[in-house]
Amino acid sequence: MTNSKNTPLLEVKNLRKYFPIRKGFFLKTVRNVRAVDDVSFFVNEGETLGLVGESGCGKTTTSRCILRAMAPTSAEILFRTKEGRTVDLAKLTRGELRPLRPQMQMIFQDPYGSLNPRMTLFEIVGEPLLVNGMKNRKERTERVAELLRLVGLRPEYMQRFPHAFSGGQRQRIGIARALSVNPRLVVADEPVSALDVSVQAQILNLMLDLQKRLNLTYLFVAHNLGVVKHICERVAVMYVGKLVEMANTEELYHSPKHPYTAALMVAVPVADPRVHTGNVELQGEVPSPANPPPGCYFHPRCAYAVDVCRTQLPAFREINPGHFAACHRVDELKLPGIA
Amino acid sequence: MNTQTQPLLSVHDLKTYFMMDEGVVKAVDGVSFDVYAGQVFGIVGESGCGKSVTMKAVLRIVEPPGKIVNGDILLRRAKQDGSGGEEAIDLVKLDANGKEIRSIRGAEIALIPQEPMASFSPVHTIGDQIIETIMLHQPVDKREARKSALQMLKDVGISMPEQRLDEYSWQLSGGLRQRAIIAMALSCNPRLLIADEPTTAVDVTTQAQVLRLLRRLQQDRNAAIIFITHDLGVIAQMADYVTVMYLGLVMEQGPVDDIFHAPKHPYTQALLRSIPSVNSAPRVNLPTISGSIPHPFNKPKGCPFHPRCSKLMAGKCDVRTPSLQSVEEKQSASCFLYHDVEVAA
Numbered sequence: 001m002t003n004s005k006n007t008p009l010l011e012v013k014n015l016r017k018y019f020p021i022r023k024g025f026f027l028k029t030v031r032n033v034r035a036v037d038d039v040s041f042f043v044n045e046g047e048t049l050g051l052v053g054e055s056g057c058g059k060t061t062t063s064r065c066i067l068r069a070m071a072p073t074s075a076e077i078l079f080r081t082k083e084g085r086t087v088d089l090a091k092l093t094r095g096e097l098r099p100l101r102p103q104m105q106m107i108f109q110d111p112y113g114s115l116n117p118r119m120t121l122f123e124i125v126g127e128p129l130l131v132n133g134m135k136n137r138k139e140r141t142e143r144v145a146e147l148l149r150l151v152g153l154r155p156e157y158m159q160r161f162p163h164a165f166s167g168g169q170r171q172r173i174g175i176a177r178a179l180s181v182n183p184r185l186v187v188a189d190e191p192v193s194a195l196d197v198s199v200q201a202q203i204l205n206l207m208l209d210l211q212k213r214l215n216l217t218y219l220f221v222a223h224n225l226g227v228v229k230h231i232c233e234r235v236a237v238m239y240v241g242k243l244v245e246m247a248n249t250e251e252l253y254h255s256p257k258h259p260y261t262a263a264l265m266v267a268v269p270v271a272d273p274r275v276h277t278g279n280v281e282l283q284g285e286v287p288s289p290a291n292p293p294p295g296c297y298f299h300p301r302c303a304y305a306v307d308v309c310r311t312q313l314p315a316f317r318e319i320n321p322g323h324f325a326a327c328h329r330v331d332e333l334k335l336p337g338i339a
Numbered sequence: 340m341n342t343q344t345q346p347l348l349s350v351h352d353l354k355t356y357f358m359m360d361e362g363v364v365k366a367v368d369g370v371s372f373d374v375y376a377g378q379v380f381g382i383v384g385e386s387g388c389g390k391s392v393t394m395k396a397v398l399r400i401v402e403p404p405g406k407i408v409n410g411d412i413l414l415r416r417a418k419q420d421g422s423g424g425e426e427a428i429d430l431v432k433l434d435a436n437g438k439e440i441r442s443i444r445g446a447e448i449a450l451i452p453q454e455p456m457a458s459f460s461p462v463h464t465i466g467d468q469i470i471e472t473i474m475l476h477q478p479v480d481k482r483e484a485r486k487s488a489l490q491m492l493k494d495v496g497i498s499m500p501e502q503r504l505d506e507y508s509w510q511l512s513g514g515l516r517q518r519a520i521i522a523m524a525l526s527c528n529p530r531l532l533i534a535d536e537p538t539t540a541v542d543v544t545t546q547a548q549v550l551r552l553l554r555r556l557q558q559d560r561n562a563a564i565i566f567i568t569h570d571l572g573v574i575a576q577m578a579d580y581v582t583v584m585y586l587g588l589v590m591e592q593g594p595v596d597d598i599f600h601a602p603k604h605p606y607t608q609a610l611l612r613s614i615p616s617v618n619s620a621p622r623v624n625l626p627t628i629s630g631s632i633p634h635p636f637n638k639p640k641g642c643p644f645h646p647r648c649s650k651l652m653a654g655k656c657d658v659r660t661p662s663l664q665s666v667e668e669k670q671s672a673s674c675f676l677y678h679d680v681e682v683a684a
Binding site for chain 1 (some may be wrong): 381386387439507513514515542543544545546547548550569570571572573574575577578595596599600608609611614615616617618619621622624625626627628629631632634647
């Protein structure tokens with residue numbers, strides 16, 4: 001297998017997605033909601049990049065723009081195709097995108113809403129195959145059976161409908177559907193957050209296992225820092241439409257460079273009554289991306305804010321090799337992390 | 340641990356069944372526990388374990404076709420004739436819509452619901468709704484009620500409370516709304532607070548704020564909290580005493596430290612092993628619990644956990660249902676590994 005872990009499969013440059021707020025008779029655009037504002041990152045082939053943040057930070061919008069389920073306002077989304085060409089997904093037309101679609105697939109958050117209740121498993125998992133030209137029913141049946149086995153379901157279930165399955169099994173069906181067309185990039189948007197704790201681990205293990213077997217590249221969008229640490233090699237943290245930090249998982253958790261990352265980490269309740277968490281004094285709430293504060297978006301809640309933070313937006317820059325952060329005081333602060 | 344010996348709330352062998360056309364769903368099937376004043380009592384479990392139905396039974400708000408079919412729920416309270424003594428009333432025996440339960444609901448037992456957006460009326464201001472609660476339970480006029488509503492909003496840390504009092508729930512952010520609902524729940528000084536997944540709908544940083552607030556208020560007022568959640572992290576940080584439920588039954592009960600550091604029941608043990616934690620090593624396979632939670636209509640015979648249990652004793656666990664028995668000084672478990680007492684038929 002051509003496992004080249006140091007070549008980016010996907011490179012996102014200056015991704016912006018603004019939603020206009022229109023008012024008045026002529027629906028003039030008065031302001032923009034900057035859902036994603038100048039986000040740049042890359043995902044290497046065969047690795048898992050986690051995208052974390054609180055609700056409304058733009059992590060889902062980012063993932064949808066990459067798949068062109070939404071048109072970005074402006075961006076360069078460079079994707080290396082199977083043939084080795086590099087294309088800019090943001091510039092392609094719908095027709096040009098079509099042949100590339102099988103190479104990038106999505107796993108959805110809600111295993112109930114994302115499966116059509118009137119379709120059998122065979123139809124659900126087989127539809128992407130049919131759309132992509134596998135007309136022979138027998139061939140398709142074989143492939144669906146193989147996919148179901150791959151995700152740990154019995155091929156005999158093929159003629160059943162989704163209602164007969166539990167949440168975890170449904171998520172397996174969703175994964176089988178995403179993998180049916182041999183994708184290289186899989187965008188998973190909160191794939192386990194709707195599942196029970198005892199089932200989450202099964203799905204995470206399955207995703208890790210499939211990645212090894214099929215050399216998949218994951219963009220893993222989630223808000224649960226425990227889950228992200230478990231599955232990701234690198235993690236990017238978003239806050240109000242911007243990236244605030246990106247680093248290797250262990251480095252990010254061990255020595256966060258941005259006060260928001262550090263606060264997020266301390267806020268997670270640890271399942272051990274002898275460890276006291278949640279003591280950080282993070283005041284207030286996430287600002288609206290329609291009306292972000294001036295300067296660094298995090299400064300009203302930041303314990304370390306100084307004058308420059310209130311006026312100037314910090315640049316997202318590389319501090320150590322592979323460790324990026326957007327903070328004015330990055331060199332002076334010593335922030336607590338998790339061992 | 341507790342100066343009082345008498346529990347504030349004592350639930351004994353509670354059974355709540357739902358009589359559906361398709362059959363009977365035994366949502367809560369023989370649950371017992373005691374809650375003491377000043378204690379945070381955690382109920383943890385996955386979906387369908389009956390934790391929310393237990394809470395609804397205590398408040399007597401189980402909707403039909405649900406019905407409390409067995410057990411009693413004793414609430415200890417001051418005698419209503421003013422003699423200063425205490426009495427225990429059985430909430431199960433009260434009329435679910437009667438005057439008595441209505442005087443308890445909201446006043447002595449208050450609820451913090453999961454979804455603050457759905458819990459406030461969107462056409463009344465926050466203030467009106469809190470004032471209504473206060474006037475319903477306390478002999479005060481509107482002016483005084485408004486004053487104490489204002490004080491409540493201050494207590495829960497809402498900035499500009501005068502202004503917020505006249506706003507509608509949809510004008511508030513998620514965190515503020517959660518604080519407002521806590522203010523409403525606490526407005527009549529309840530002795531027992533039931534928090535049903537109070538932080539599931541909010542973000543982690545807001546969750547930390549809300550949990551800290553609840554802890555502080557509980558300590559200030561020496562109230563008891565029944566804290567219901569599926570999040571083991573939240574339970575570890577909040578609760579003093581924990582009940583682990585699975586499919587309508589209590590699997591294990593004990594002080595929080597024992598539950599997390601010396602779990603007895605195989606379900607608790609497996610659950611604790613399978614959570615991805617911020618402290619665990621990255622990218623290694625997690626130990627899992629095989630299978631999934633069965634549908635309530637085909638609950639397994641015997642111990643409800645036996646099809647997924649790694650310590651299954653064939654011929655025993657799949658035939659008889661173990662009862663909750665004391666296995667340590669303060670800890671009890673429903674498992675044949677520790678005793679041989681089954682649930683009375």
